[in-house]
Amino acid sequence: MFRKNMPGFLKKPGKMTDTNLLTTITIVVFVVMYLCAIIFLKEGFLKPQTMLNLISTNSYLIILACGMSIVMINGGIDISVGGVTALVAMCCAVHIENNGGSFFTAVLIGLGIGLAFGVVQGFLVAYLDIQPFIVTLAGMFFARGMTTIVNKDPINVYNESFMAIKDTKITVPLLGTTNKKGIYVPATIEIGVIIALVIVAVLFFMLKWTKTGRSFYAVGGNKQSAMMLGINVKRTTFISHVLCGLLAGIGGIVYFMHIGSGSPAHASGAEMSAIASSIIGGTMLTGGVGNIIGTLFGVLSLALIQSIVSSVGLDKAWWTGITIAAMLCIFLIIQSIIIARRKKANKAAGGT
Amino acid sequence: MPNKMPSPPKTSFWARLFSHQIVIPIAALLILAIFNLISDPTFFRIVFKENSSGNKVLSGNLISIIDNGSELAILAIGMTLVTAASGGQDISVGAAIAIAGSAMLRILCGGSSSPTELQSPIILAFIVGVLVAMFFGAFNGVLVAFFKIQPMVATLILFTAGRSIASWINNGELPNVPGKEFTYFGSYIPGVPVPTPFLIAIACFIVIFLVMKFTNLRLYVQSVGINEKTARLNGLNPELIKLMSFVILGICVAVAALIKVSRISSINYSVIAKDIEMDAILAVALGGNALSGGKFSIGASVLGAYVIQFLTTTLYKLEVSAVALPAYKAVVVIILVVMSAPTVREKLSRLGKKLRSGKTGAESAKA
Numbered sequence: 001m002f003r004k005n006m007p008g009f010l011k012k013p014g015k016m017t018d019t020n021l022l023t024t025i026t027i028v029v030f031v032v033m034y035l036c037a038i039i040f041l042k043e044g045f046l047k048p049q050t051m052l053n054l055i056s057t058n059s060y061l062i063i064l065a066c067g068m069s070i071v072m073i074n075g076g077i078d079i080s081v082g083g084v085t086a087l088v089a090m091c092c093a094v095h096i097e098n099n100g101g102s103f104f105t106a107v108l109i110g111l112g113i114g115l116a117f118g119v120v121q122g123f124l125v126a127y128l129d130i131q132p133f134i135v136t137l138a139g140m141f142f143a144r145g146m147t148t149i150v151n152k153d154p155i156n157v158y159n160e161s162f163m164a165i166k167d168t169k170i171t172v173p174l175l176g177t178t179n180k181k182g183i184y185v186p187a188t189i190e191i192g193v194i195i196a197l198v199i200v201a202v203l204f205f206m207l208k209w210t211k212t213g214r215s216f217y218a219v220g221g222n223k224q225s226a227m228m229l230g231i232n233v234k235r236t237t238f239i240s241h242v243l244c245g246l247l248a249g250i251g252g253i254v255y256f257m258h259i260g261s262g263s264p265a266h267a268s269g270a271e272m273s274a275i276a277s278s279i280i281g282g283t284m285l286t287g288g289v290g291n292i293i294g295t296l297f298g299v300l301s302l303a304l305i306q307s308i309v310s311s312v313g314l315d316k317a318w319w320t321g322i323t324i325a326a327m328l329c330i331f332l333i334i335q336s337i338i339i340a341r342r343k344k345a346n347k348a349a350g351g352t
Numbered sequence: 353m354p355n356k357m358p359s360p361p362k363t364s365f366w367a368r369l370f371s372h373q374i375v376i377p378i379a380a381l382l383i384l385a386i387f388n389l390i391s392d393p394t395f396f397r398i399v400f401k402e403n404s405s406g407n408k409v410l411s412g413n414l415i416s417i418i419d420n421g422s423e424l425a426i427l428a429i430g431m432t433l434v435t436a437a438s439g440g441q442d443i444s445v446g447a448a449i450a451i452a453g454s455a456m457l458r459i460l461c462g463g464s465s466s467p468t469e470l471q472s473p474i475i476l477a478f479i480v481g482v483l484v485a486m487f488f489g490a491f492n493g494v495l496v497a498f499f500k501i502q503p504m505v506a507t508l509i510l511f512t513a514g515r516s517i518a519s520w521i522n523n524g525e526l527p528n529v530p531g532k533e534f535t536y537f538g539s540y541i542p543g544v545p546v547p548t549p550f551l552i553a554i555a556c557f558i559v560i561f562l563v564m565k566f567t568n569l570r571l572y573v574q575s576v577g578i579n580e581k582t583a584r585l586n587g588l589n590p591e592l593i594k595l596m597s598f599v600i601l602g603i604c605v606a607v608a609a610l611i612k613v614s615r616i617s618s619i620n621y622s623v624i625a626k627d628i629e630m631d632a633i634l635a636v637a638l639g640g641n642a643l644s645g646g647k648f649s650i651g652a653s654v655l656g657a658y659v660i661q662f663l664t665t666t667l668y669k670l671e672v673s674a675v676a677l678p679a680y681k682a683v684v685v686i687i688l689v690v691m692s693a694p695t696v697r698e699k700l701s702r703l704g705k706k707l708r709s710g711k712t713g714a715e716s717a718k719a
Contacts, residue, residue: 127695128690130689131689134685137633137634140678141681141682141685142678142682146679148675149679264675272508321513321514321515321516321517322513322520325512325513332501335501336500339500
């Protein structure tokens with residue numbers, strides 16, 4: 001199960017690994033969807049800004065989904081990330097608005113909360129052998145409950161220095177457009193996007209070229225074999241949860257920077273969106289298969305389909321849920337067919 | 353997975369009692385009961401009161417527990433079967449309740465938002481609700497059994513879409529069911545002092561008990577859950593049994609949906625049965641069932657469901673606000689799972705043995 005994780009284009013297409021095949025499918029689907037959107041719904045989607053807005057709004061989800069992917073590659077799951085995001089956003093808001101703290105300390109608080117969740121959950125999952133679903137379910141309950149204990153009502157932050165950070169827009173060169181009046185409008189992104197992309201890059205390299213990153217795949221693929229290879233399975237599982245918790249903390253900070261308020265209702269369902277994007281991005285729930293680039297495109301596909309649905313005119317709230325579920329369903333069935341075929345091929349080849 | 357291992361031979365009555373899984377919910381129940389008795393002796397008082405519609409009914413904390421915990425108990429029946437057969441949990445039950453409830457309201461109100469009289473008999477609406485819930489249960493079941501997708505992930509699809517589908521069925525409207533008959537399922541039938549949801553839950557439990565008694569369902573589900581390959585070699589069809597467990601859960605969902613919508617004679621798509629899937633899974637875990645499948649006890653799960661409601665009511669009594677409830681629940685859950693984790697248990701028993709052997713060693717040294 002421990003497959004070599006070479007970039008797809010270096011190999012013959014027939015010999016693609018599961019990871020690369022699923023990632024390729026995701027990227028192709030995303031590109032096709034975007035082209036269709038440009039062809040059929042010209043106005044908005046032709047502008048680069050639309051795409052950049054898509055990333056800006058979902059930068060926190062990219063970070064959460066990255067953490068989720070790591071845990072899922074390792075064979076586990078973490079459903080507390082949405083709750084942690086809400087808790088971090090709320091704590092940052094209370095810290096800055098009510099206690100007059102600085103943004104820097106708020107960031108430290110956010111990281112600390114994320115790390116604490118990761119360490120506790122990782123310990124329970126890795127060293128006490130408790131099912132990750134149950135542990136992180138309790139984590140979600142706890143985070144959501146704590147959010148309301150910290151502050152019951154939504155709280156908006158009006159602190160000036162924070163607003164300055166929140167409204168900072170970074171101009172992307174070469175992607176600006178000229179509007180109808182002939183004025184050049186530069187294309188902009190938020191700071192969160194940079195953070196998200198840096199995290200994606202770092203994790204991509206980590207999963208590919210570091211020992212820890214590779215052992216996630218090994219443990220997720222087959223625990224017994226990983227143990228025989230001399231990998232510390234428990235520590236690897238622990239690290240995966242700690243990383244996921246930490247990323248949930250960073251995700252919470254980015255979310256807070258985007259939305260500028262704290263509320264118990266924030267990021268509701270974010271854990272499920274993160275799981276869905278990871279799956280769409282080609283991470284398999286059975287573990288051992290997945291790719292951070294795929295996850296990135298998974299989040300973008302999810303966001304794109306939402307904006308397509310709303311601009312096609314299916315603006316009734318329920319269509320978003322139904323289309324995402326349909327997409328998830330299709331991807332899951334594709335995955336299951338791929339696994340089944342591979343098993344058959346292995347059997348035919350006389351393998352295990 | 354303590355349940356999968358053959359239990360070591362134990363002779364003493366107490367040892368046998370403690371090895372039974374039902375001891376976990378009973379112990380939790382006892383702890384809660386004693387705690388309540390100490391903090392508020394009047395907690396257990398049950399009085400005869402006249403309710404708003406003029407019926408003489410029982411009321412009190414205990415009654416409210418068995419009343420409000422009933423949907424959860426009914427769901428726990430189906431969830432136990434799904435857990436045992438597939439080794440995974442269905443996280444779409446809350447969404448499925450919204451769908452089934454919405455379908456019932458659609459039939460009852462005939463599409464208009466506030467009709468003056470019932471558009472069709474309640475039994476017809478209930479049957480449609482059951483069929484709809486069974487269909488969605490079968491959808492989950494097919495994904496799990498035939499496409500071999502992990503149950504939690506397969507049901508994630510319906511979890512995402514469920515509430516959207518529910519509001520789509522009624523075109524986004526919140527229909528109000530006219531008349532009193534429909535409210536009986538969620539409150540009291542005139543002349544009966546016991547809340548109807550509890551009666552329905554008991555009826556469900558008796559039905560499933562008889563099914564277990566007179567069919568091989570229990571044996572089949574357990575053998576599929578313990579080892580799918582062996583079950584197949586013994587002539588069982590694991591796919592069919594998994595599918596069946598999801599369909600049975602669908603029926604439970606429909607019954608719970610009937611109670612839920614009857615309580616308010618209407619529906620709120622985003623709020624109805626919110627987070628109930630988590631509570632239902634918790635009930636199964638509290639009942640001492642292995643979440644990885646295999647041996648199960650439905651009675652323990654049902655008891656677990658009422659324990660959760662007991663805990664909720666207790667926390668309310670302590671003036672914990674409804675929104676902060678999950679945090680306290682989480683702490684209880686973590687304590688429970690840590691205590692029942694195999695590694696922790698092993699360590700504890702080893703510690704116990706060490707102490708005992710140390711004692712006997714000391715005694716023999718004395719002698």
